[in-house]
Amino acid sequence: MNEVLLRSLTPSVVGILVRRGADFAAAEDAVQDALVEAVRVWPADPPRDPKGWLVTVAWRRFLDATRADAARRRREDLDVERGLRSDRDDESASEVDDTLHLYFLCAHPSLTSSSAVALTLRAVGGLTTRQIARAYLVPEATMAQRISRAKRTVSGVRLDQPGDVATVLRVLYLVFNEGYSGDVDLAAEAIRLTRQLAAAIDHPEVAGLLALMLLHHARRATRTAPDGSLVPLPEQDRGRWDTESIAEGIEILQAALARDRLGEYQAQAAIAALHADAPTAEKTDWVQIVEWYDELARLTDSPLVRLNRAVAVGEADGPRAGLAALAVLDDSLPRHAAAAAYLHERDGDLTTAARLYVEAADKAPNLAERDHLTRQASRLNAWRSR
Structure with missing residues (x-):
């Protein structure tokens, strides 16, 4: 079973069902059912047209779930069968639009960042709820509720204007920065999804x-x-x-x-x-790096960018220049104390550097970073005590 193929086909198949009139939640559920059926059937009987097979099965699942009247369902199934040949002719041409529609829908501004990430991994990435929950170290039931709420939020949303590419990219970058946990390599998954988006837009x-x-x-x-x-x-x-x-x-x-x-x-x-x-x-060409940080600061006006720029200035023009650039920034910024510690150490002020490394360790966002900063402080204190 080619899991990569299944996951790569997921967004276009969901997009096709949405274009045919299914609301997002129902379309995504139907496609998940089709994926389960594919895992069961394909090893013994692989289809010649995997995407067409998924569209057919998912559309039937959607009809089965939404049409209570059996006679009407049979009539619509026949209509689907007759229309599939002509639909397949134009589905490849519209696949880019369908995929983009799904990316923009999953990164809709009405969703929180965590919900947008979860929905993107489920609907665009084709991951199961269990895989996403393991990756984010939360109970499966919690992740299922998060995804369900997200699907309800975007159901019925019409994207009749160009989507916000910046929002989609922010969501993909959030996925990438999660790195690796559980049985899903989210960094690799983010690269795969971004490649897919780059091919579509x-x-x-x-x-x-x-x-x-x-x-x-x-x-x-x-x-x-x-x-x-x-x-x-x-x-x-x-x-x-x-x-x-x-x-x-x-x-x-x-x-x-x-x-x-x-x-x-x-x-x-x-x-x-x-x-x-x-x-x-x-x-390292620190002069060019400073110039690029200048461009980045102009584009984002981010205090964190300016903090990183200060460190780069310290490398390009000396630690005192870096400390001067750091001095104008709010010292409550994340990693401000760590940057100051590094620059003071390079300037030879080991006492101040050791104190700041301890302060930075207390504020570290994760255990690995805290341990690293604590070791830096211990290293300087041991050197000073010789």
């Missing part, structure tokens, strides 16, 4: 996000040590980076930048590309 920011994901994912194997501790970027073994993903990411990014429609994901990807392209940490 010609938009430089979609390409920018795909490039960014590939460039970050290329370093994944080196981000943690065997004991699970974090490995900072300068200490990572660059020989273990995925050079094919880096080359692909840079190629996609260059094509997007050539269109001269810069967006935040392209700017982030450009920064990631400069890190990935440097043969050693010492040879």
Whole structure:
């Protein structure tokens, strides 16, 4: 059974049912039933037209679930059978529209971020509720309720205007940043879905996000040590980076930048590309990275971007320049204390750096980061006590 094929066909099949008149919740349920039937039937009797098979079975499931009158149901089934041949002729042409419709529906502004992510993984990604629940470490019943509420929210929503690409990309990036947990690799799943979106829509920011994901994912194997501790970027073994993903990411990014429609994901990807392209940490082109952070700050006006820029300034122009850039930012920003600790250490003020590493550890968003910052503080305190 080709699970990848089934999951890749899911959004277009759901989109076709919605286009035929099914509401989103009913269409998604019918397609899930068809996928279950495919798992049962296909190993012994694989169809010549997998997508057409799924459309036929899902549409029948939808009719069975919504038509109480048996005679009317039989009549409509006959109509479906007669129409399938002509429908298949035009379904391939409309597949892009159907897929895009589904992406935009799952990332509808009326949904919370968590609901949009869950619905995207279920309807577009083709994951089961159990898989999504395991990935997000919540009970299956909780995830089922979240998905059910999301489906009710978007049922009946008409997308008669162009969808918000930025919202779709934000949802996909949220999925990517969840990384890996349970039995689903969400980072890989996000890359797969973004590739699918890039094939369906010609938009430089979609390409920018795909490039960014590939460039970050290329370093994944080196981000943690065997004991699970974090490995900072300068200490990572660059020989273990995925050079094919880096080359692909840079190629996609260059094509997007050539269109001269810069967006935040392209700017982030450009920064990631400069890190990935440097043969050693010492040879990183920090001057260009600062320039890209300037572009990113102009695009987003994000305090977190300015914090990262301050660290880059510290690398390009010296730690005191970095501390000056950091001084104008709110010290309650996430990772502000960690950035200040690093810059003070580079400036030789180990006492202040150690104190700030302890402060940053207390505010760390996860255990791995807290342990890393605690070790940094211990390292400096041990060196000072010699």
